[in-house]
Amino acid sequence: MTTLAPPAVRGQEPTRSRGGRSGSVLVWMVLPAFVMFVFFGIVPLLGVVLLSFATWNGITPTIQLTGLTSWKAALTNPGLVNALWVTFLIMALSWLVQTPLSILLGTFMARQSRYRGFLAVFYFIPLLLSSAAIAITYKSLLDPNFGLGAGLGIEALNQDWLGQANLAIATLIFVVSWQFIPFHSLIYQGAVRQIPQSMYEAAQIDGAGRVRQFLNITLPQLKYTIITSSTLMVVGSLTFFDLIWVLTAGGPGDATRALAVQMYQLGFQASLMGPASAIAVILVLVGIGLSLLLRRLGGRADESQMEGV
Amino acid sequence: MTPTPPGTRTGKDPATDATGTRASRKLTERNWVGGSFAWIWLIVVMVPLYWLVITSFKTQANYFVTNPLKPPSEFTFENYQLVIENDFVRYFVNSVVVTVGAVLPATLISFMAAYAVVRGATSRFLRWVNGVFLMGLAIPLQAVVIPVYLIIIKMELYNTLQAIILPSIAFAIPLSVLVLANFIRDVPKELFESMRMDGATEWGTMWRLAFPLTRPALVTVVIYNGVLIWNGYLLPLILTQSPEKATIPLALASFQTQFGVNVPAVAASVTLTTVPIVLLYAIGRRQLVSGLTAGFSK
Numbered sequence: 246m247t248t249l250a251p252p253a254v255r256g257q258e259p260t261r262s263r264g265g266r267s268g269s270v271l272v273w274m275v276l277p278a279f280v281m282f283v284f285f286g287i288v289p290l291l292g293v294v295l296l297s298f299a300t301w302n303g304i305t306p307t308i309q310l311t312g313l314t315s316w317k318a319a320l321t322n323p324g325l326v327n328a329l330w331v332t333f334l335i336m337a338l339s340w341l342v343q344t345p346l347s348i349l350l351g352t353f354m355a356r357q358s359r360y361r362g363f364l365a366v367f368y369f370i371p372l373l374l375s376s377a378a379i380a381i382t383y384k385s386l387l388d389p390n391f392g393l394g395a396g397l398g399i400e401a402l403n404q405d406w407l408g409q410a411n412l413a414i415a416t417l418i419f420v421v422s423w424q425f426i427p428f429h430s431l432i433y434q435g436a437v438r439q440i441p442q443s444m445y446e447a448a449q450i451d452g453a454g455r456v457r458q459f460l461n462i463t464l465p466q467l468k469y470t471i472i473t474s475s476t477l478m479v480v481g482s483l484t485f486f487d488l489i490w491v492l493t494a495g496g497p498g499d500a501t502r503a504l505a506v507q508m509y510q511l512g513f514q515a516s517l518m519g520p521a522s523a524i525a526v527i528l529v530l531v532g533i534g535l536s537l538l539l540r541r542l543g544g545r546a547d548e549s550q551m552e553g554v
Numbered sequence: 555m556t557p558t559p560p561g562t563r564t565g566k567d568p569a570t571d572a573t574g575t576r577a578s579r580k581l582t583e584r585n586w587v588g589g590s591f592a593w594i595w596l597i598v599v600m601v602p603l604y605w606l607v608i609t610s611f612k613t614q615a616n617y618f619v620t621n622p623l624k625p626p627s628e629f630t631f632e633n634y635q636l637v638i639e640n641d642f643v644r645y646f647v648n649s650v651v652v653t654v655g656a657v658l659p660a661t662l663i664s665f666m667a668a669y670a671v672v673r674g675a676t677s678r679f680l681r682w683v684n685g686v687f688l689m690g691l692a693i694p695l696q697a698v699v700i701p702v703y704l705i706i707i708k709m710e711l712y713n714t715l716q717a718i719i720l721p722s723i724a725f726a727i728p729l730s731v732l733v734l735a736n737f738i739r740d741v742p743k744e745l746f747e748s749m750r751m752d753g754a755t756e757w758g759t760m761w762r763l764a765f766p767l768t769r770p771a772l773v774t775v776v777i778y779n780g781v782l783i784w785n786g787y788l789l790p791l792i793l794t795q796s797p798e799k800a801t802i803p804l805a806l807a808s809f810q811t812q813f814g815v816n817v818p819a820v821a822a823s824v825t826l827t828t829v830p831i832v833l834l835y836a837i838g839r840r841q842l843v844s845g846l847t848a849g850f851s852k
Contacts, residue, residue, distance in 0.1 A: 270755070270756040270757065271669075271670035271673055271674040271677065271680060271756060272670070272674075272677075272679065272680070274666040274667065274669060274670035274756070274757075274760070275666065275667045275670040275671065275674075275680060275683050277663040277666065277667070278663040278664055278666065278667035278687075278727050278731065279667065279683050279686070279687075281663065281720075281723055281724050281727060282686070282687065282690060282724050282727045282728070283686075284705075284724065285702060285705070285720060285721045285723075285724030285725070286690050286693060286698070286724050286725065286727075286728075287686070287690075288701070288705070289698035289699075289700075289701035289702050289705065290693060290697075290698055290701075292698070292700075292701030292704065292705075293697065293698055293700055293701050296700060296701060296704070303700075303703070308704075346591075346595075349587070349588055349591055350588070350591065350592060350595060352588060353588030353589065353591070353592050354592070360589075360592070364592055364593075364596055366839065367596055367599055367600060368595070368596070368599060369835065369839070370599065370603060370832065370835070371599060372781070373781055373828070373831045373832055373835050374785070374828055374831075375784070375785030375786075375787065375802070375803045375806070375827070376785065376787060376803075377785075377787050377803040377804075377806045377807055378785075378803070378806055378824045378827060378828055381806055381807070381810050381820060381824055382602055382605075382606050382821075382824055383602065384810075385609075385817050385820055385821065386602055386605055388817075391617070391618065391815070391817060392622070393605065393622050393623070397621065397622065397623065423598065423599065423602070426595070427599070480692060480694065483694055483696070484694040484695065484696045484697075486696050486787075486788055487787035487788060487803070490787075491787075491807055491810075505694075505696040508696070508700075509792075512700055513792055518700055521700060522700050522701075525696070525697045525698065525699075525700060526697075528694060528696060528697040529693065529694070529697040529698075532692055532693075532694055532697065533692050536692045
């Protein structure tokens, strides 16, 4: 970005020089977003690492660097293992439930045209509702005394869905799926539409049935999309906070107390910002680790995204 | 899974390639696994929403005695009245201020950044900046809220709407840049070339060429970020304190405590907060869905 290139050079290499000039304009264009993101994204990311080596109650202005004290407190907190386990459980179960159903729905929606438009209108609605709204709706709907189960008089439905540890996790997974399957099926719908028709025509000539076509063409062609969708799902599940907070507040007991909930309770309720920051660091590391792992699994997924396929 | 090109309307358009249409129609009708699941899923999606709306029109006495899935014998607007009397309008205005105040600047600066990143693909600095944005996609907001809270306190913005707006802008940037850059990248290079031949500056090219061409993606980004910020819960929860600054999701949680077992009133509050966003969706649906599909499926 040599803005002061001598005139002679500019005359000789007009393209490069012009590239250089517009280059500096482009830097100005990128700057507002970059500064904003660095200030509220990158700096806090470094800040949380720093705070995890400090002691702060979140209220008074004194923040003291106290080395590993907060880490020790966070790691020896008996709730941590549980929070990690709950987080993993929510992540794994919601992936296992959402992925096959999203692929199924997405594939269906990509090809069916008579009902597709109609169905898609309604599928999308859960995505518009806030997690708080969804959690409140389900809380009332599943109420053991006045909810759907009690009102309809169906014994199997009449459970204390949020009051028992196993049921609460299952309910949470259901609500998460209710909220996000539409989104992921939309991603798959778009991806299925991009698969060249010639592949299916060739398979049909070879006499491959629909199941064979799905297994041998659709699924392999969806590889990168599965990686993208899974990354969003997995990293997203680390951040379930509002839904859990409003739905169960981490309970019953600590059955649904995932890392993000644990962090909020330690930091903003127990005023232990140091240990809470340590948990936040763990959250970031798990998130980045999982993204990298999924990207590795996807091979050149990143590159294909850059080129726009 | 049928060999129908995306644009073909199966069943409505018998004039197209006879064999292809016949084959695809047969296969379409046989996809009963996907088809029946699609209808089951529609029920799964709609039952809670249906329940929400009909419950919001029931009187409390009526709610306890009737079948929860049966519409009320007599509709009442009491619940809505109760919610609106409890400062709903203020929460609504707060949410509008936060959402508009964050989405417009976020979209504008993300568009500029996306343009720069695409046009400056050869510049090492801009490639690095783009890398930082892409990395930002992996940073969960939850993980950095404690330092964000600290920064907001230091800026003396705690318990203001700006406290919610500023981080919301920042966290909208990575995905917005990604989606917008994917669109700008599709603009034929020749168009940029000819703009340059005509002597247009980089700013001129951005506004007069890239901006109109990117409009569908911009609308997508606006709606997507709008929904996200409108529904945001964590930032208002930790960055504001007084009920005067509460946004709608926070207000919902407090309505729930306030109304307690008055489930119809709770249902009315949830319905009322959902209506604006569903209306917005009704207007921009096509745009949002196609934009999102294109943005993520690549």
